[in-house]
Amino acid sequence: MAKARSLPLLVVDGYNAIYASDAYLSLLNEPGKGLGPAASRLTTDPFDRAREALLADVASFAAGSFEALIVYDGARNLSTERADRTIGGVRVVFSRSGQSADSVIEQMVTEARDAGRPVTLVTSDNTIRATVAGVPVSLMSSALLAREVDAIEDERESDERLSGKGRMALEDRLSPESRAALDAIIGRVKPSGSPRPHRS
Numbered sequence: 001m002a003k004a005r006s007l008p009l010l011v012v013d014g015y016n017a018i019y020a021s022d023a024y025l026s027l028l029n030e031p032g033k034g035l036g037p038a039a040s041r042l043t044t045d046p047f048d049r050a051r052e053a054l055l056a057d058v059a060s061f062a063a064g065s066f067e068a069l070i071v072y073d074g075a076r077n078l079s080t081e082r083a084d085r086t087i088g089g090v091r092v093v094f095s096r097s098g099q100s101a102d103s104v105i106e107q108m109v110t111e112a113r114d115a116g117r118p119v120t121l122v123t124s125d126n127t128i129r130a131t132v133a134g135v136p137v138s139l140m141s142s143a144l145l146a147r148e149v150d151a152i153e154d155e156r157e158s159d160e161r162l163s164g165k166g167r168m169a170l171e172d173r174l175s176p177e178s179r180a181a182l183d184a185i186i187g188r189v190k191p192s193g194s195p196r197p198h199r200s
Contacts (some may be wrong), residue, residue, distance in 0.1 A: 008065070020145075022147060
């Protein structure tokens with residue numbers, strides 16, 4: 001816990017981030033899609049999949065660089081009983097009855113700023129931005145977060161493709177005869193194709 005507290009704080013305005021990205025918006029209004037029959041009956045909240053996708057993306061973006069917090073407006077949830085939770089190192093907070101997500105964000109950012117802790121706030125809400133801006137608070141638009149997440153995903157996929165090719169490149173370039181000779185040298189089989197004798 002002390003390690004996380006030493007990291008800068010990343011505060012994400014949850015629904016603002018969801019509405020700023022076509023990828024998240026495409027997940028709205030389809031409760032239960034992609035889940036098994038039993039699970040799909042348990043969720044009727046059209047934001048469930050979008051919130052899970054944002055959670056995964058924020059965890060990826062923040063990994064090792066930030067202590068991350070996503071704040072949602074509790075009034076937008078079908079369930080009024082949303083418990084705060086931490087998943088994948090990201091804390092998820094829902095505002096309580098009579099409280100806006102904006103006021104929760106303002107409180108969290110102000111507390112961190114007063115403690116001298118660097119904070120990055122992700123929102124495109126100009127009212128919140130104007131309220132909490134100032135050293136040591138950095139501002140990032142929700143659209144920029146979506147682009148950064150896409151860039152991280154593209155880089156990860158590129159790394160996977162390159163590492164996959166790297167593992168296979170040598171064998172792919174060898175003729176069958178050369179590959180058989182290499183197998184013999186490293187002890188997989190004899191050039192004739194018969195197995196190496198077992199040594200006890």
